[in-house]
Amino acid sequence: AQTVTQSQPEMSVQEAETVTLSCTYDTSESDYYLFWYKQPPSRQMILVIRQEAYKQQNATENRFSVNFQKAAKSFSLKISDSQLGDAAMYFCAYRSAISNSGYALNFGKGTSLLVTP
Amino acid sequence: GAVVSQHPSWVICKSGTSVKIECRSLDFQATTMFWYRQFPKQSLMLMATSNEGSKATYEQGVEKDKFLINHASLTLSTLTVTSAHPEDSSFYICSARKTGTVYEQYFGPGTRLTVT
Numbered sequence: 508a509q510t511v512t513q514s515q516p517e518m519s520v521q522e523a524e525t526v527t528l529s530c531t532y533d534t535s536e537s538d539y540y541l542f543w544y545k546q547p548p549s550r551q552m553i554l555v556i557r558q559e560a561y562k563q564q565n566a567t568e569n570r571f572s573v574n575f576q577k578a579a580k581s582f583s584l585k586i587s588d589s590q591l592g593d594a595a596m597y598f599c600a601y602r603s604a605i606s607n608s609g610y611a612l613n614f615g616k617g618t619s620l621l622v623t624p
Numbered sequence: 625g626a627v628v629s630q631h632p633s634w635v636i637c638k639s640g641t642s643v644k645i646e647c648r649s650l651d652f653q654a655t656t657m658f659w660y661r662q663f664p665k666q667s668l669m670l671m672a673t674s675n676e677g678s679k680a681t682y683e684q685g686v687e688k689d690k691f692l693i694n695h696a697s698l699t700l701s702t703l704t705v706t707s708a709h710p711e712d713s714s715f716y717i718c719s720a721r722k723t724g725t726v727y728e729q730y731f732g733p734g735t736r737l738t739v740t
Contacts, residue, residue, distance in 0.1 A: 540727050550662075550715065552731035598667060602727065610721055611658050612729065614667045 513615035530599030538604040547595040594622040630732035647718030653698040654720035
């Protein structure tokens with residue numbers, strides 16, 4: 508089974524600064540997908556960014572970018588120009604490309620991000 | 625587009641009773657839906673995967689007779705917690721994978737269950 512590890516239970520960043528959230532995973536598969544989800548206090552899960560393992564280029568979505576190191580099995584999220592609205596729980600997730608899993612997501616334990624003015 | 629609803633958003637029930645939670649994909653078809661459970665300040669744990677028209681696949685340690693899942697149509701899956709106990713109190717989240725896609729999965733807003 509694949510495991511997803513987020514080693515930072517809590518992180519803090521000042522408004523307008525940059526913060527990086529860490530995620531590592533363990534898998535024997537060569538093809539898979541990685542995600543970062545945001546869960547604000549409303550608890551609605553919001554997709555932040557997605558990375559396909561077969562793509563070498565790191566995904567970016569506006570202020571959010573990832574550093575995907577396939578050999579190291581590392582998938583960190585960088586948030587630039589942090590805003591107060593970025594404060595939330597962030598979950599790293601893995602999804603197999605093999606359909607027998609139904610494509611279910613396997614989540615890490617999460618990192619709570621605090622943004623200070 | 626791609627909205628998933630859950631009903632109810634919050635339910636309180638007495639110990640020993642059953643409660644049903646609905647998960648609907650409002651503007652797309654979902655052959656596969658997933659049910660997750662989340663305890664306070666913890667991660668989402670996959671409970672089961674449901675496929676339209678067939679039996680759900682439960683994760684190890686999840687009691688299938690206690691958590692009944694039905695996926696009778698391409699837009700509706702239900703989770704029934706039978707003979708609920710206080711330890712079943714939790715936040716239940718569903719997600720729906722858009723038919724024909726691999727990674728388009730959308731989450732519902734969750735249901736808070738409190739068993740007294």
